[in-house]
Amino acid sequence: MSDQTTLRQEILEKVREFHAAGQKGKAAFEPGQTPVHYAGRVHDADDIVSLVDSSLDFWLTAGRFTEDFESGLAEFLDIENVLTVNSGSSANLVAFSTLTSPKLGERRIRPGDEVITVAAGFPTTLNPAVQFGAVPVFIDVELGTYTPTIEAIEAAIGPKTKAVMMAHTMGVPFELSELRALCDRHGLWLVEDNCDALGSRYDGQYTGTFGDLATISFYPAHHITMGEGGAVITNDDNLARIARSFRDWGRDCYCAAGENNTCGKRFSQQFGSLPFGYDHKYVYSHVGYNLKITDMQAAVGCAQLEKLPAFIETRKRNHRRLAEGLAKHSGQLILHETPERSDPSWFGYVITVRPEAEITRTKLVNTLEKARIETRNLFAGNLLRHPAYENLEHRVVGNLSNTDLITTNTFFIGVYPGLTDPMIDHIVETFDSALA
Known part of the structure; x- marks a missing residue:
């Protein structure tokens, strides 16, 4: 092997050691203290090695x-x-x-x-x-x-x-x-x-x-x-x-x-x-x-692609756990659904607070955020209500009543592979407390 090839191998091995050192002594999850993110990068030594x-x-x-x-x-x-x-x-x-x-x-x-x-x-x-x-x-x-x-x-x-x-x-x-x-x-x-x-x-x-x-x-x-x-x-x-x-x-x-x-x-x-x-x-x-x-960028993508099947399965599992844990609140919440013939690789868990519910989206979201559980609105809600599109030439077919309800009552929480079982337990317990 050439000197460069040997050096490259040594460098990449040091990168793995560097990553392993960073994993030592990581704090355990503390409900209400550790952030529960709605999404985020999930990576390991392979991603960093590929990048370097x-x-x-x-x-x-x-x-x-x-x-x-x-x-x-x-x-x-x-x-x-x-x-x-x-x-x-x-x-x-x-x-x-x-x-x-x-x-x-x-x-x-x-x-x-x-x-x-x-x-x-x-x-x-x-x-x-x-x-x-x-x-x-x-x-x-x-x-x-x-x-x-x-x-x-x-x-x-x-x-x-x-x-x-x-x-x-x-x-x-x-x-x-x-x-x-x-x-x-x-x-x-x-x-x-x-x-x-x-x-x-x-x-x-x-x-x-x-x-x-x-x-x-x-x-x-x-x-x-x-x-x-x-x-x-x-x-x-x-x-x-x-x-x-x-x-x-x-x-x-x-x-x-x-x-x-x-x-x-x-x-x-x-x-x-x-x-x-x-x-x-x-x-x-x-x-x-x-x-x-x-x-x-592509080098990171190559390493991530190897993990994609496992990431998909984890997203499905996390979504399923949230669905099971939140099912008891279907009287106040419209919960995320799986259409027939579909097998979603979920991006998040979407929730709409029913108009007749005893709680508002604002109050529920604030409760979750205070518990360090990140939430996000369902993107723009009704795009036509945003300043950028006020004077847009367009057509609307039918009414946008559900879209308007999404604008006022809908949000989502995470299902990404960085979530652990204790984090999901904390999410469900926080919902239980807020909707009791």
Whole structure:
């Protein structure tokens, strides 16, 4: 072995020792004193070793770890194309931008075209359509699942509708098989925001693999983390090539980093009014961005991906324990539900305080927070009630009564793998005390 190889092994072994030293003497959980977070990174020595290993390469942009992560996630989901980006929000931007490409002909989304989504959502699921000049069509969701019905989606389809783009809220799939068929009948694009739902299944198939495109986030609160990071996934090679263009400055060339002339026509094509044979590597077919990840992020992702199956099972177990512990309070609380044919990889445990309950959301949340149990609102509640969207051109189909109730009465608590049994016991006991 070379001196560098030996040194690398020694460095990585020291990293493991460093991590082990940091685990010694950690304080035990103390109810009411130790924070019970709603989410957070869960990592071990393998994650840190992988990160340091990549740093020793000093290949700071996407490289070997990025390739390994993309192929590993593609294998896990059984999907053809995984395209990493720097955040889940950027993934939504790239996915939506892909559908505006002139390369899609008459199916491309143009300004003024409509996109169906939910009002009880996260801003960056909606923002790319708004920023492009498309018109969002908002529908309500069901309480308990916090997803829309297929009937509500179908009722929202109009002559200008081009796409459905919405999230599997908190890991709960919407009716994917039915929606895929509905979109096919009407010639609509389907984009799954899968940022909350990595590992969820509908009819036994992973969410994110039904849509024309789907997005994933690797923010620390999500199922696996790179710190920041995301991905666009698709089984359509043409859409993948367009998405890669938008991610990589808008260039027409699709050569991988360090490669040249993949198409075999680098200097023999005509593009617009450019000189014939203009270098294909510097031809731009879209108004794009630079949204790539670094290889150090991907290195963490590679180690996290190995833990994903266990993380998913722990989320399910924690959610099940909370459901069992809180069932006695169903008279005052609308508890989180599992729709038929769904197997959620839960992001959190969602609770709506019933309007007729003797307690308010504010009082219940304050009680939990005083007990050091973190809570979060269900994202934006009704997006249309926020200052950023007050003057937004849009349509609403049906009423948004459930969305408005979510705005005033709904919150969620954690189920992430960092929670221990004593923490969950403390959560349930605090609910019992508050609702007695």
